[in-house]
Amino acid sequence: MKYVFEFRNQNLTRAIARKISQVAEKIGREVRLMEVCGTHAMAILKFGIKELLPPNVKLVSGPGCPVCVTPDEYIDLACTYARDGFLVATFGDMMRVPGSNTSLIREKSKGRKIKVVYSPMDALELARSLPMERVVFLGIGFETTAPGVAASISAAEEMGIKNFMVLCGHKLIPPAMRVLVEDPRVRIDGFLCPGHVSAIIGSRPYEFLVKNYGIPCVVAGFEPVDILQSINLLLSQISSKKIKVENEYTRVVTPDGNLKAKQLMEKVFNISDSQWRGIGVIKDSGLIISDKYSLWDIQARFPVKVSSSPEDRGCRCGEVLQGLIEPEDCALFGDPCNPYNPFGPCMVSTEGACNIHYRFGHKEDKIEAGN
Amino acid sequence: MKQVIRLAHGNGGKLTQELIRNVFFPCFNNSFLAPLSDSAVFKLNGTEVAFTTDSYVIKPIFFPGGDIGKLSVSGTVNDLAVMGAKPLFISCSLIIEEGLPLSTLKKIIWSIQETAIKSGVKVITGDTKVVEKGSGDSIFINTAGIGVVSSEIKLGFDRIEVGDRIIISGTIGDHSIAVLSQREELGFGESVSSDCAPLYELVEKLKPYWKDIKFMRDPTRGGIAGILNEIVQGRNFGIELWEREIPLKEETMAICELLGIDPLYLANEGKIIFFVNEKNANEIVEVLRNHPLGEKANVVGEVVAGPPGKVYLETIIGTKRVLDMLVEDQLPRIC
Structure with missing residues (x-):
């Protein structure tokens, strides 16, 4: 399959891995590289990439799982709207994420109208076909999903569909x-x-990290060759002290990105501060629906207040999301917290670091595999 | 919290195993109930007989490469075939939702008969129930099958040894992807056909090698990852699976990549996993490849000493990772 097989070539991965070992040896000290994106975290474990890295190169997972960083308050709001009779349409991943004391899946089992959809456009179609329902789509995710939600709001305006609204939690x-x-x-x-x-x-947009903080950045694709080559580029920058933003994923990513998508986002959203689970409020890190589109903003049309007091579940997702600890360092990991019985969002989402570590390599297995 | 049955209890993964171990087995406990076999085997007047049953709730009921009728025969006769039993007779019970067009029912029934002829079995008993609109979903089918186990074939976990090779009879994941493609919200069209087929022919073709076959399973729900994990659990050996050697259609792979689905967990309805002597593995593959149902057969892994009780995957780039059982349902109602 084109653009896949070439990037899973064993000889190529080995060759890059050798290069990585050479540069890493030259650097000498421990190097900590963070993959911000949950899909990267998954590819790294699924393809066993850590096995190819020298011991002084550490890969740390960051906050790039959209479900995981969604705070309790957002889930509580969604459940409140469901209880108030709204039809909640959501990506499937959100169903089992715990709020303060309930989750969408629990609300659904009580008979609330909650439906899993594959895209915001499906939710819009749902609203169009059910004019008596008030449909609210749970708009979560990063810059990847936000344009689609912006498009659905824009389409709702054009089509004059007013029973479609978005609970905006984009980051x-x-x-x-x-x-x-x-x-x-x-x-x-x-x-x-x-x-x-x-x-x-x-x-x-990553240039400020180079300019203000001197942190090397490489935009990476998701195949083994992409990831290894990106690690290689990062190490080469560190070794040569020539820090910059590099783009390994040129077959998809350009310096300016997708202009159409960005325009749509600008048209529909404003930037605001946003609450991240485990991290707190981050300045200018969220999107809210602009006043012009307030008719499709459920919080503007039907404001409700929830008082969220997260139970102390002993869950250390917050630290996992910041790369402070590995999932296995949490005392709950595996037993009692696992994908059948998740305590926190990182174990719920298939892009969550805990879930990925559970599925693709428990700690004891890694030790055995090393024998 | 009150425990309830979730969709994942029916996906052949960990929760299904728990249900069997904690609810069914302790209750029905008897010497014929082997929790890991596809059929029960018992002696009747000196003849070894295999007996099995299965229910079919697939949605949609017609899909590329098959329909619920063909599936309900293939699935049951395959459960007999992998026990080394020649399928002879099946039963057929229908639960029909009020409102199903008669023409649809006729189509399904003829498909059952056509597949029965192909499998060499006769439908000799049956039952029909109709439920109110909304209490079912068009049609559910249960079939039970009975077959005679040949004395020339001896299958069992106890025969599996370190060094044995694992063979799969063809490409994986096609059934699940064919069904998934038909679900309206995705609209991939008919790019992949289900592999749904009765397989006893294939087993019979291997007759000269029966003594070398130690164990067989049809990797339906849970996929090859699920089945291999079931086999290895609690045993004193491990399994190594070679991703590079696993036959996969390009179309199936493309859809899996798009949806982020792992084909190792997808259901097959026309494939067998064989555990065989290392010595004759390649010859067995050759025989399989000479049959239309085994054209893409390949050796995909081996039985290893350790770590025991685990399945390891040698990935396409040559690294190793644990291959666990499926946690949550990838796709409900695919069989």
């Missing part, structure tokens, strides 16, 4: 990267920048 990646590099507890020597997000925003 922006670069501001979160800034918070991470400013946090002295999180030691990051370089970023594998998210390929999908970058397809929309381009590679330029």
Whole structure:
């Protein structure tokens, strides 16, 4: 299959891995590279890429799983709207994410109208076909999903569909990267920048990380060759001290990104501060629906207040999301917290670091495999 | 929280195993109930007989490469075939939702008969129930099958040894992808056909090698990852699976890549996994490849000493990782 097989070539991966070992040896000290994106985290474990890296190169997962960073309050709001008789349309991943004391799947089992859809356009179609229902779509995700939601709101305006609304919880990646590099507890020597997000925003938005913080950035694709080559580029930057934003994923990502998608987002959304689960409020890191489109903003049309007081579940998702600990370092990991019985969102979402670590390699297995 | 049955309890993965172990097995406990076999085997007047049953709730009921009728015969006779039993007779019980067009029912019934002829079985008993509109979903079918186990074939976990080779009889994941493609919200059209087919012919063709075959399973729900995990659990050997060697149609792979689905967990309805002697593995593959149902057969892994009880995948780039059982349903109602 074109654009897949070439990037899973064993000889090529081995050759890049050898190159990585050479550069890493030259650097000598421990190098911590963060993959911001959940899809990267999954590819790294699925393809066993860590096995090819020298011991002084550490890959750390970041906050790039949209479901995981969605705070309790958002889930509580969604459940409140469901209880109030709205038809909640959502991506499937959100169903099992725990709020303060309930989840969408629990609300559904009580008979609330909650439906899994594959895209915001499906939710719009649902609203069109059910004019008596008030449909609310849960707009979560980063720059990757936000344009689609913007398009659905714009289409709702054009088609005059007023029983479609969005609970907007979209977040922006670069501001979160800034918070991470400013946090002295999180030691990051370089970023594998998210390929999908970058397809929309381009590679330029990471330049402040180079200019203000001297952090190497490489926009990476999702195949083994992409990821290894991106690690190689990051290490070469560190070794040569020539820090810059590089784009490994040129077959998809351009410096300026997808202009049409960006225009749509600008048209429909404004930038605001946003609450990230486990991290707190990050300045200018969220999207809200602009006043012009307030008719499709459920929080503007039907404002409700929830008082969210997250139970202390002993879950350390917040630290996992910032790369402060590995999922296995959490005392709950595996038993009792696992995908059948998730305590936190990182174990729920298939892009969550805990879920990925559980599925693709438990700690004891890694030790055995090393024998 | 009150425990309820979830869709994942029916996907052949960990929760299904738990249900069998914790609910069914302790209750029905008897020496014929082997939790990991596709059929029960018992002696009747000196003849070894295999007996099995299965229900079919697939949605949609017609899909590229088959329909619920063809599936309900193939699935059951395949459960007999992998026990080394020649299928002889099946039963056919229908649960029909009020409103199903008679022409649709006729189409399904003829498909059942056509597949029965192909499988060498006769439908000799049946039942029909009709439920109110909304209490079912067009049609559900249950079939039970009975077959005679040849004395020349000896299958069992206890025969599996380190060094044995694992063979799959063809491309994986096609059934699930064919069904999924038909679900309206995705609209991939008919790019992949289901592999749904009765397989006893294939087993019979291997007759000269029966002594070398140690174990067989048809990797339906849970896919090859699920089945291999079931086999290895609690045993004193491990399994290594070679991703590079696993036959996969390009179209199936493309859809899997698009949707982020792992074909190793997808259901097959016309494939067999064989555990065979290392010595004759390649010859067995050759025999399979000479049959239309086994054209893409390949050796895909081996039984290893350790780590015991685990399946490891050698990935396409040559690294190794654990291959666990399926956690949540990838796709409900595919069989």
